[in-house]
Every structure is written in C-alpha cells, then in structure tokens.
Amino acid sequence: MSTVSPASLHHLALTVTDLESSVEWYGAVFDVHPVMDVPHPGGVGRILADADHQLMIALHRHETNGGELCTETRTGLDHAGFTVPSRADLEQWQDHLEAHGVIRSDQADKPLTQSPITDEPYASILVFRDRDNIQLELFAPAQQ
Numbered sequence: 001m002s003t004v005s006p007a008s009l010h011h012l013a014l015t016v017t018d019l020e021s022s023v024e025w026y027g028a029v030f031d032v033h034p035v036m037d038v039p040h041p042g043g044v045g046r047i048l049a050d051a052d053h054q055l056m057i058a059l060h061r062h063e064t065n066g067g068e069l070c071t072e073t074r075t076g077l078d079h080a081g082f083t084v085p086s087r088a089d090l091e092q093w094q095d096h097l098e099a100h101g102v103i104r105s106d107q108a109d110k111p112l113t114q115s116p117i118t119d120e121p122y123a124s125i126l127v128f129r130d131r132d133n134i135q136l137e138l139f140a141p142a143q144q
Contacts, residue, residue: 011047011056012080016132019046019061025131028100032057055082069111069133079127079135087124087140090117094126102128108135 016022023046027033032048032055039045043062049055072078084090097114098104105113107127114128126138 013058015060017067022059081137083139090126
C-alpha cells in the first residue's frame with residue numbers, strides 16, 4: 001500500500017506560437033477564460049480556466065519559439081485527452097469544433113482538423129488538433 005496521496009491533474013500547459021490567437025481559440029472551444037498571466041524568463045504563460053476552475057489550461061509563449069508546428073512523433077506531448085459522458089456528446093462536439101474552425105477530415109493530421117468518431121470496445125474517441133497541430137482527444141467511455 002502506497003503512503004503518498006493520489007495525484008490528479010491540476011492543469012495542462014502547452015507552448016503555442018501565437019498566444020493571443022490560441023487564447024481566443026481555446027477560450028471558444030473549451031469555455032475557459034484568462035485568469036492570470038505568469039511571466040517567466042523569455043516569455044509568459046497565460047492561465048485559462050472555466051468558471052469552477054475544474055479545467056485549467058496554461059498557454060505559454062517563449063521568445064525563442066521558432067514557429068514550428070507540434071508533432072507527437074518527437075519526444076514530449078503525444079496528446080491531451082478529455083472525457084465526456086457519452087458518444088452523443090462527441091457528436092455535439094463535432095459540430096461545436098466545426099463552428100470554431102476545426103474542419104472534418106478523414107483523419108486529424110494537420111492543424112484545425114478533426115477525425116471521424118472512432119468506436120472502440122472501451123470507448124468512443126474524437127481526435128482533433130489546435131492551430132499549432134497539438135493533438136487533442138475527446139474520450140467517451142463505452143456504455144455498459
């Protein structure tokens with residue numbers, strides 16, 4: 001039996017190429033809004049949160065960022081996964097994402113694209129990408 005307290009995710013921190021555009025996009029897609037800026041050497045982090053502070057996303061701008069897009073095949077972030085209650089919620093998210101510029105595609109393989117919903121035995125999954133090509137995933141557990 002472990003003696004440490006269980007951990008839970010406090011926030012997700014992402015480096016972006018255009019802070020203002022990303023704040024606008026994440027705000028519209030996830031209904032999170034700026035609550036504070038946290039300066040750091042060579043840049044700034046902007047903390048976004050929902051009304052209850054249950055979902056917090058930190059978007060970072062670094063002066064040394066060369067503007068290249070993210071790819072999950074390099075060491076670092078592969079993707080960030082969020083859960084929703086049901087497959088029907090994923091279907092609503094498809095329309096919501098499309099309304100915010102995330103177009104439907106055969107696969108989410110470039111910025112601002114979303115894949116079709118995949119149904120696996122354990123869950124239904126909707127994959128999409130932000131403007132910097134960061135892969136995001138919505139996960140609806142299989143209904144028992």
